Structures are given as structure tokens and as C-alpha cells.
Amino acid sequence: MYPPLTEDIQEQAAAYSLGALTPDEAEAFAAHLDAPSVVAEVAACRAAVEAMAVAPALRTPPPALRDKILIAADTARPTADTTRPSPAPLRWPRLMPWLAAAALFVVALGLGARVAQQQATISEYQAFLAMPNTVQMEAGDAAPDAHGRFYLAPNSRQAMLLASDLPALPDDKVYQLWLVGKDGVRENGGLFRVDEGGYATMIVRAPRPLGEYARIGVTTEPKGGSPGPTSGRIIGADLSKATERSN
């Protein structure tokens, strides 16, 4: 009644389960999926493929990722209209239960002193999520693997910098962010350090609205920072390339 499970069908089932067919090939193969033997073969292949998902060497995510996900979840409810909200004010009514829960959680752990910091982080991340524009920060020659992302609103003095894969620095050095005006003048955008994974998050409070700057850059400076950059750019971006965020 149904064709036998030939080697050719088995090969296609394996490639299909691995996602290694083109859309046309996959569609052609799917025509065989009314045969129970083929369905069973695909199910068995897929179980083995899915097992491969847990095989990679374990890596610890950056500690800030957990908070980022939880905060992003607040703006990602399925009930929310898919049209973009206008640059959102902080949504305290929805935030409050979470803050209360977080506070209880922290107190329960005997870490009451962290609550203030937790609140600051959450409200600041919330503001950053409302930032309408983002720009990718590219590496300079000094650290080719370094990269980052900058979240901003042109009419706001606040922005957020996320940096990844920056080299570790000795104790007497820091990273310094520079805000480069359209006249080429560099203003201090803040100092930061990276964790052992080369990752950093910094809230930026600029002297002027971000729309008045042309570029941003990060350099390595002596501890305490410098009045102007004294070394090559580690990462940087042209702010005219900032794009509207898609979600």
C-alpha cells in the first residue's frame, strides 16, 4: 500500500530532521508524510536531532541576561498591540507587582541591601527598552572581536551601552565612552569595566541630547578617566546609522 522505507527515503528523513533540505526539497519530502513508516522514521530521527541540542559544552550566560529577559518580558505580553507604542513612559502599574516580588525575594534571601540597586536597575532597563533607536558598535583594530550595541533616543540625554568581548584590563585602566559632537569635540560619556566574560552594561547620561552627537567611541584610559581620548578606539559607532528598533 505504502512504498517501502527505502534508503533514499531514510536519507531524506535524516536530512529533513536535521533541517538540511531546501524549502523545495522539504516540501517534496513532506508529500511522503502520509505513510506511517515515514512518519515514524522522521519522529525517530527528530528525537536524535533534538538530543543534539543539549550536547554543546556548557557556558554560563552573563549575569545581566536574566534581568534583561525578565524586563523585556514586561513589554512582550501577547495581549499587547503589535503596533509600536509611542516611546513608552515607565509603566509603573505593571512594574510594581514585580518590584514587590523582587523585594520580597531579595529580603527573603537576607540581601535587603540590594533592593535599592535592583529597583534602579529595573527602572533604568525599562527606560532603555523604550529607547526608539539602536546602533551596532563595531570593533577598532585593537580588539577585533569586541562589539557592542547602543540604545538611544535622539531627544534624550540618557542612553544605554552594552559591550561584549572587550579585553580584560589591568587594575590601573578603565574603558571610557566618548560622545563625539558634530564639531568633532569629544565629551566624556562615562567610565566602565567589563566582567570576566568581557561584558559590560552602562547607563549613559550625556551632557546634551544624543541627537546632537555624530559618533560614539570607547577607548582604554588610565583609572579615573581622561579629559580626552589617549588611545585607539576599541569599539565605536556612527550615530547617523542608528535605526528604529523593530520590536
Added chain:
Amino acid sequence: MLQAPVTDEDLVRRCATGDRMALAALYDRYGVLVFSLVVRILGEGMAAEEATQDAFLAVWRRAADYSAERGRVLPWLLTIARNRAIDELRRRRPMAEQVELPDDAALQPGLEEVSLRRLQVRRALADLPDAQREALELAYYGGMTQQEIAEYLQTPLGTIKTRMRLGLQRLRAALDDARVGAPESQPSIHPRSDAVRNE
């Protein structure tokens, strides 16, 4: 404070009601596994973090649609993470358009078995002939079609197809044996507790 064990399915149901502590609990259970998978695909960095975030947010958004008949939570989460990471990989390395893996997951072990299962899968993959393992890995972690793998390895397409079929059959057999042979109450470690930066 003692609590009854909370299943993954319980947590997804709580996510559907907007309970963010449930999402936090899911992250604490599986954040390391999801992140490790996307780092395997994309390398460490911002893109891996974003793919991890996307996967958890997809579960959060679609929690109300989740039904236990569709399969277990972990494979669902990992399939979403793999698809997001492969999407990103293709953006970086434009290639022929390709189908995604369907995310209606089949049966998989639960939380308590994950660590043991990881060891079994790693052993089974390591025991494959190198050429077969390479074909499976280029497809699954590399997001390449069989044709692209053939070109990349400068090997006839028919050979790649055979390697994928034999490799997957061997992997299936090894995992079935491992499951049958594993004692029921094998002690296992929480996936989070054996997390290390470099393994």
C-alpha cells in the same frame, strides 16, 4: 520552606497568566542549556545573548498556546533557540534559504534527567565516525543544507546524504541503548550546577 516539585509545564501555565517569577524559574532551570546551544552556533557575544533572550520571550509570548500534548517544554525551548540562532547565522553568512526545524517537539527527558542525558549524547556523538559527526554538526549547528555541506567539504552529495543517514541511525541506536541501560534512579545534577565557562 518546602514546596512540591514544580514541573516545567506548571511554569509555562503560570507564564500564560503573566507570572514573571515563573519565567525566572524557567530561566534558572534552562538558561545555561539554551545559552550553551546558541553559543555553539553563534559563538559567545551579543548575538548569543539576544538569541537566548528571544527564545525565552517566545515561550513567554506563546505560553497561552502551549499544550502538553505538543511535547515537553525543554525541547520546545531549545528548538526555538536553535532556529533563532540559525536565523542570525544566516544573516551573517547569506546562503540559500532553508527550512526551519518544526518546534512541535517529540518526547524528551525531563529536568532531572538532563545532566545524565547530556553525558549520553556527548558520548554518542563522540563515538560517531568523524565524517558522520561532521555532517550532522554542520547541518544542526551550522545551519547548512546537504548541498552546502557537500560543497563546503568538496565531497559528493551522495556521500554526504549517506553520512547523515548513517550518523543519525547510529546516534539513535546509541541513545536508545543508553536509555534502556540507564538505571531508573540514576543520581543527576541540576543543569545549572555543572555550568562552567569552559568545558
